[in-house]
Amino acid sequence: MTDANNEAAHKPEIRNVDGKLLSNVSLEALQGTEQRKIMDIVDKLRRTGLSTVLELPQIVVCGDQSSGKSSVLEAITEIPFPRKENLCTRFATEIVLRRDHASTISTKITPDKSRLQSEQKSLREFSRKIEDFSELPGLIEEATELMGLNATDIGAPRAFSRDVLSIEITGPSRPQLTLVDLPGLIHAESKSQSTRDVELIHSLVEEYISNPRTIILAVVSAKNDYANQAITNKAKKADPDYNRTMGIITKPDFLRAGSENELNWIDLAQNKESFEKRNAAEADFFSKGSYNELDRNIVGIASLRTRLSRTLSDHLKTELPGLKKELEKKLEETFAEQKQYLITLGLATHDIFKSAVQGHYEGTFFGGITRDQSIDTGDNIKRLRAVVQHLNLQFAERMRLTGGKYVITNQNGCIIDNEELDDEDENDSSGLSHIEAPMDVVSHVPKKITKEEAVNWVVDILRRTRGRELPGNFNPMLISELFWEQSSPWETMAMEHINNVADACQEFVCKVLQKVTSNDIEARLQDVRVESALKEALKEARAELKKVIADKQRHPITYNHYYTMTIQKMRRAKRDNALKKLTDQSRRSVREHNTGAYVSMVDVTTLQGKIDNQVELDMDKFSAEEALDAMLAYYKSERKYFTDVITKQVIERHLVDTLPENVLSPIIIAQMTDDEISYIAAEPADVTQKRTFLEARKKMLEDGQDTFRRATGGLRVKK
Structure with missing residues (x-):
């Protein structure tokens, strides 16, 4: 596929430059009946907050800097992201697509746990809603400022952050899908990127792709040698059998330097074509030369959507039983922690009671x-x-x-x-x-x-x-x-x-x-x-x-x-x-x-x-x-x-x-009965973070369990 971008769509619905509503047939590949039901389950689990407790299935787009990751993400979702240099790739960006009767765009920041409490509080308070995609660049810029990435008052600004910007987009034709765009991998430090920044990005990518429930979209650019791109080795290490990895080659047009096609694709990359024209140009490109001999199932954004949908669906069906068991195990562990907390409390009171009585x-x-x-x-x-x-x-x-x-x-x-x-x-x-x-x-x-x-x-x-x-x-x-x-x-x-x-x-x-x-x-x-x-x-x-x-x-x-x-x-x-x-x-x-x-x-x-x-x-x-x-x-x-x-x-x-x-x-x-222990220990405690954590996690796990009971009633999943 080729690297392309679009800023012509200004509403949550996909429209061309003339305001005409485009058909979302291309997105339907991600919304088959069975796939939709499975994704609904995962989406509901994510909304309960379980992603902080369990490793939920998700799609992660990763690769080297300037490999075309954001373009892949944009092509899959048909959402125009801003193209300002380094704007979207200095922190993880989570794109949450939800199907709803209303079309909305809202954002929030999930702060890095290593930050000071005051900083975490400030970042959590960030919550914005916009009406038009044209407002997205300004909103991302505001988030970047809040994360301290543009700060100039204390020496050089930070280049990258472990904070996560979540962009939730709803609409009647949106699929239930969550994708994460990670900062591009850096090979060496530079004037604007320190050794610490290089290590941060590498550890961040490894953390995401090591999740066995994550589907890895490993983006490699045809501009660079395959062996020189770090994501290939990291993906192989995280998923040796490539059961959940999908490689995506971008910018194949650069293989014919100086040709007319190169100029056309540069124009497209500079945002001079709509999604409709971009898809047609891509089809034309792959119909010529050596690319015409390739299997049609492995070229172009349309085949990517189809394969991605099938891969995601199969992956989710395989993972749901294990996810359910893990959820139940976490629930049992939380209950055990609550009971242990109360037993420890009982020991403390018993000792004081006994001493006082004697x-x-x-x-x-x-x-x-x-x-x-x-x-x-x-x-x-x-x-x-x-x-x-x-x-x-x-x-x-x-x-x-x-x-x-x-x-x-x-x-x-x-x-x-x-x-x-x-x-x-x-x-x-x-x-x-x-x-x-x-x-x-x-x-x-x-x-x-x-x-x-x-x-x-x-x-x-x-x-x-x-x-x-x-x-x-x-x-x-x-x-x-x-x-x-x-x-x-x-x-x-x-x-x-x-x-x-x-x-x-x-x-x-x-x-x-x-x-x-x-x-x-x-x-x-x-x-x-x-x-x-x-x-x-x-x-x-x-x-x-x-x-x-x-x-x-x-x-x-x-x-x-x-x-x-x-x-x-x-x-x-x-x-x-x-x-x-x-x-x-x-x-x-x-x-x-x-x-x-x-x-x-x-x-x-x-x-x-x-x-x-x-x-x-x-x-x-x-x-x-x-x-x-x-x-x-x-x-x-x-x-x-x-x-x-x-x-x-x-x-x-x-x-x-x-x-x-x-x-x-x-x-x-x-x-004590289970209900009594839960009632006592799950109540929020102002004096210890542990008590607050136990209560919140218990609530999320119970909500997740309820979701499984309701959603998997008629769904057959692999065992």
Whole structure:
């Protein structure tokens, strides 16, 4: 074929210089029914962005500088490219042809990944649409300037760039096809082209043609010796069996130097003929001389289109199954990376959880102590074991001082129900002074009653529970009724404590996730796993509390000697107090014979009389006092037990000890469904490029898979 060019077509449709619409029969060779369907598949895959992940089929036009590459590209597509020297060949130009009802021309730049982020951002922002092909030279010039190839402010301008200019052209008669015009290979450095430029172009061409799914249009010029043209060796190295390489000889007319044909082809190369005339001239050229003896299937642009179409179609049919398998493999690899990312995340959180639960505060996460804040607020919440211990101690103190419905006071307002038990703050009149409550309001404040009121309370219950027992005795159910009423605040107090610890655990988990991952991943983890795990733990803790309360509501049972010991202490203390009171009442002053001084003496007869008069004739009152002592002893024993059960069996078992294993451990990650892993890991992450890359690639692969499902339904491809 010959080197030819055209600037007469100004619209997306092909028109001659008179504005007459040319038939696109020549392009139909690229648009057979089966070929079109195959190319549609590849085009859809390319539009999903998969070309950055998978090696998609494409046609690459390559050769030495001035070998006629751009003319070949122009002849195939019938799109007039500007002929200004070095304008189109200083960077890769991707021509994307798409069939659409509307005729449009749009461009963009895909920056080289080695550029600075700021430069990449500037190049990506380049996006232009033009109405006429006559605007193409100016647009390419603008892209060249933006790539820094015409810069003069910092020494000599760059000669070549690894950036890619994409020109997308749509129209109702356009084929679904993508071709890439690469810069021409340079053999040696020159004044305008450095050794670095030579190496850049060679590596760029090798990178493109090494793709096993690329069809290589190796353009060689008849002006130069075949052996001296670098593309032949590179094509052979990339495709030894020439399964995907098509050699194109340009400028055969130069073999007859000085002839009339040479002048005609120079005129044509200088843009003096339309595509229609160019094709006719080419046919005439190959009908004469030695060229007339060549097989018509190997000369001219028409045969090139036909062979290119057939080669591309066969190549795509062969490659599609492998492409589909590679896509699925990439999808699996992406999913595996996502899962591995989450497992690594799970390991990091598990280690912190375990250290915090065990109280080993080593590592940067725990930081220092903030002394101007409470133990269970701010960054101090990171030291979870200390926080839980603090809250448990608060709970135990509240239970000790304010756990009962009533507190019994003497005439001076001091608590007396503990005086006979042991050394528990008998002079604390409020029952609240030792509590450092984490809540704004203490939920329960006991009601103060006198000893007489307490006995009357017991008498009232006694009369309502009386059975067949003799006067002076009481129904065993009396202790149950008294204990149940006295301990009625326990459930509410325990529930508040459980909620406080659960809130602390949730705040702790949030701080851990904020440390090990980004906000978006944290939100997804909370949504998929963490929130539900913490809610489930709280639910189980509350269910455990219900069981403990149900046990408490049964008839009192204890085998702890502490109960009987406490009753004995109470009765001994009551007896000693009564005897002391009667002894004091039986004292009288007696004058000593020797000294004449008055001394205090106990009148034994008086004391004996008072003791005899202590017999309580009111049987209900007598029984009530006995029952009250028994209930208070049992209450104290059960309060200690209840406090331990809540802290161990509820708090530790369900809220704290389970954190490392049940919230976000590697085992939990491994048990997640594919959808859950994809949902969490595919969400864009602002803090790492890796997360952004995984999300984008996952989306592209899924779109590509959908394209295969829809497009290959009725298409038979080679296996």
